[in-house]
Amino acid sequence: xxxxxxxxxxxxxxxxVTVFAQGTGEATQIKGFxxxxxxxxxxLTSQIFGEYANMMPDGMVEITDLLMEFYDxxxxxxxxxxxxxxxxxxxxxxxxxxxxxxxxxxxxIAGDNMVVTGTGFLWxxxxxxxVIMTNSxxxxxxxxxxxxxxxxx
Numbered sequence: 001x002x003x004x005x006x007x008x009x010x011x012x013x014x015x016x017v018t019v020f021a022q023g024t025g026e027a028t029q030i031k032g033f034x035x036x037x038x039x040x041x042x043x044l045t046s047q048i049f050g051e052y053a054n055m056m057p058d059g060m061v062e063i064t065d066l067l068m069e070f071y072d073x074x075x076x077x078x079x080x081x082x083x084x085x086x087x088x089x090x091x092x093x094x095x096x097x098x099x100x101x102x103x104x105x106x107x108x109i110a111g112d113n114m115v116v117t118g119t120g121f122l123w124x125x126x127x128x129x130x131v132i133m134t135n136s137x138x139x140x141x142x143x144x145x146x147x148x149x150x151x152x153x
Contacts, residue, residue, distance in 0.1 A: 035047065063093070
């Protein structure tokens with residue numbers, strides 16, 4: 001399992017992770033972690049929250065009780081913006097500068113009409129791509145009603 005995590009972090013290009021895993025750096029723990037992420041136009045696209053975050057000297061952040069929220073509506077203020085999708089996981093590693101995350105833990109992605117669960121994920125903020133590594137399961141909600149509405153139009 002540890003080898004798979006090292007591979008995932010290597011894929012993301014996280015330098016210094018092996019040093020972190022051996023405990024040679026000092027971490028600063030933060031309670032109530034939050035990182036807003038913006039597009040090139042200065043619009044809030046997503047936010048990363050965590051119950052606790054261990055900030056490592058190499059730029060890595062170990063997040064406990066991860067919540068990621070993704071937003072679409074750029075025409076309303078940030079305080080009124082509602083998440084179109086939420087991602088939760090008990091633990092993940094986030095690289096602040098590269099805006100990438102990886103986890104071996106369970107993951108749950110919830111949107112308006114779907115829920116996706118699985119084990120392990122890789123996420124890159126640049127292209128907003130999230131890949132579930134194994135055991136993915138998709139549940140579509142209200143699909144009959146949505147399909148009937150499309151036929152009626």
